[in-house]
Amino acid sequence: MRAPGRRRPTMAHVAERAGVSRALVSIVFRNQPGASQETRERVLRVAEELGYRPDSAARLLARGRSRTLGVMLTLHQPFQADLVEAIYREAERLGYDVLLSADAPGRDERKAIEALLSHRCEALILLGPRSTAADLDALGHRTVAVAVARRVRGARVDSVRTAEAKGVRQALDHLVELGHRRIAHVDGGRGPGSAERRRAYRYSMRRHGLADEIRVIPGAHDEDAGIEAGRILAAQDELPTAVLAANDRCAMGLLMSLGRAGIDVPGEVSVVGYDDSHLSHLMPMGLTTVRQDFLLMAERAVRFAVERLEGEGVEPREAVVDPELVVRGTSGPVR
Template identity: 60%
Template sequence: MADVATRAGVSRTLVSFVLDGKPGASEATKQRVLAAADELGYRPDSAARLLARGRSRTLGVLMDVRQLFEADLVAGIYPAAEELGYEVLLSANLPDREESVSVEALLSHRCGSLILLGPMSGTEYLHGLAGKVPVVVVGRRLDPAPGLATVRTDDVKGIREAVDYLVELGHRDIRHVDGGSDPGSPDRRRAYRAAMRRHGISEYAKVIPGAHTEEAGAEAARVMLADGDLPTAVLAGNDRCALGLLDVFTRAGVDIPGELSLIGYDDSRLSDNPRIDLTTVHQDAAALARHAVRLAIEMLEEREIGSPDVVLEPELVVRGTTAPPRQRSTSVVSK
């Protein structure tokens, strides 16, 4: 800006006024300043401007590097932020690292807003954090609080559509491997039980404790195999859990979907791999990312954000791991 002022023969303050569109300069002076800026290739340093006002132009993003769907979210967050002139700083959530440590690392780098992907921290901590810096939580339903916004998929509807689809195929013995305490799991678990009740097949409803990992899915499959009474369909808490189930069942000689249908949740990148071809509930990662970035910036810039809880529609994506049950399942139901 000082170089532009020297080239145009005016004060730095007047250059600031012209470039900010404020009154105070004649038309001739304004054109001279703009011409000088163009000749020098000047671009306003919006980051410096925000810092001068006590704000940062960096969005801090907390993610779990093990979760495929969160990687899809990050892939959408970067272009959405860059389009609006913001930078992104990542911090990893790891099993042996306190989540608060990862969050503090972002705050220490002067991030203006935080986007937390599937955080595990308690509500009290997240509400307290939102009192310090704008926070957007993705993939989890939370009680409202000042400075806090949420972006999520309608998990209740997603699970309901999955159960409806299996029932339409003829399934009754449908089990759910849940996500334990992982984000989104409580809503999905309740939705499964409600859907089974609505179809009048509550006697078949069974929740097998799990987590959003391949290991949890594999263990759940081993439990079902050991029981010797396989259901005709399994609804997994997420795609990673479904992959663990698929691996163990396939190795044990269970025909998927001939003997057992399997549905995941997320529609992460691996689910449409030809060797996996997983039927799953699709979450729109790109749209979730755009809304999260928008809310983070609007709160940072103290603009009106509208609804602090953005809920997107899920979509059931039918692939090769689901089919009507074999005749043996019909005989079991008729007892």
């Protein structure tokens, strides 16, 4: 660390110590052609000795650009963590940095978004936003914005989402083929994609002639909702033979609750999640779940943002990514 009062080393200091011009130092740090390998190594070694770091943010802001994408996420959502990791990868490939801001208890989406804007993010990628379409439209008129895992109509924002209905249909088809008829659904509340999944569940049940077996249990995208749903089901005289959970976290809570009640999975009740986040691989038997392609979703979201930043007159676009059912150990034939 620099001693108190010591000036921060500059590019000029590096140039003087390395015996080269300031322009050549700039070439080295911009990784541009024009410097020999020996010179590059000497400049980087001197910079390390002096503790010099290029102020890329200041340089970009001087040009009127920050080349930073702001990402709003919700804490403790494994699927969003997977998305963020993939967003970093694609943004870096295109020459952009990423800044995160979380929506958390006591800190709503508005605060998370304003924090990103105050840090000069050029575009925002919103993971599972719950803001109204009108609020998203207003945001889209202020800056470039992309909504991920949310269907947005009539707003000036791009969107990237999974074909929720197709994913639910795959899950229900799988369970019906295994002989299940009493199939319940733990609802995701206001979580991203929940409304579409709820509608798709009802539609798929009717399509299979199971309208009388439709049962939606209020829930959310967390373990507590799954635990509570398991408690409710275990107290009933007749269990469903299968449950489609709101997401993988909800499914994990449900599995914990059923296990505590002595209910065998999948022997007595099959359980299917949604997302295929890294949680789904942590169980000894593995969670049957609907995979959302987070790599492709992140890639589309970053590209939408960058293309709008670097182009003019681009109308709002929507990318719909196909899901895939992944069958593991928590689903099996009905007894």
